[in-house]
Amino acid sequence: MTGGPEPISAAGREELERELAGLRVEREAVAATLRDGGGDEVGDRADEADELQRGDDLDRLDTRITEIEGRLEEASVAGAPSTDAVGVGSSVTVRFEDGTESTLHIGELANALDATLVTADSPLGRALLGHRAGDTVTYDTPEGRTTAVVLSLG
Structure with a gap:
């Protein structure tokens, strides 16, 4: 790739937008399972481990969401694929x-x-x-x- 903003094909954009929508739904579901953190609930180590796992899942989802949003923004800046030389989207x-x-x-x-x-x-x-x-x-x-x-x- 060129190191600059890379274009993306219409099919590639659709696939990324579909993945992004699914990740946002998944993120909302995971976030809803996390405790507020303000309660005085007493739980065992398994509860703590589950909470940590959901936190890790949330971080993973946030990272991928940010990557996709950045790629879609980059593609918008790049414009249409070049017809002079082979590139992403060609x-x-x-x-x-x-x-x-x-x-x-x-x-x-x-x-x-x-x-x-x-x-x-x-x-x-x-x-x-x-x-x-x-x-x-x-x-x-x-x-x-x-x-x-x-x-x-x-």
């Missing part, structure tokens, strides 16, 4: 070494339901980032090193 058509061609989408989040999605941190995704139409990229696969030619960005 749609790119490539020809693989075996002659097959495929249009792929470069994203941040893996999605098992989208066979055309390539994450930016996968071997192919990393190889494609920053390249333009006509460039040949080399990347590692379980079968060994291979190449692909960037045909177009769209």
Whole structure:
């Protein structure tokens, strides 16, 4: 990635917004189970451990919520994906070494339901980032090193 604000695809934005909504609901449920802290309740160590665990869960949820909000804000600043060079959010058509061609989408989040999605941190995704139409990229696969030619960005 470029180190600056990175664009995000519409599908990637939807996925992050869906995750954010779920995290906010989960956070509200966890927060509701925490004690006020002002009571003189006497509990055993198990109660204290449960309370600490819920506090840790709340911290984890808050951290992820902040990360997603920051990423969505960054994507808003970045604007639309570039059509000059492959980046996060790009749609790119490539020809693989075996002659097959495929249009792929470069994203941040893996999605098992989208066979055309390539994450930016996968071997192919990393190889494609920053390249333009006509460039040949080399990347590692379980079968060994291979190449692909960037045909177009769209």
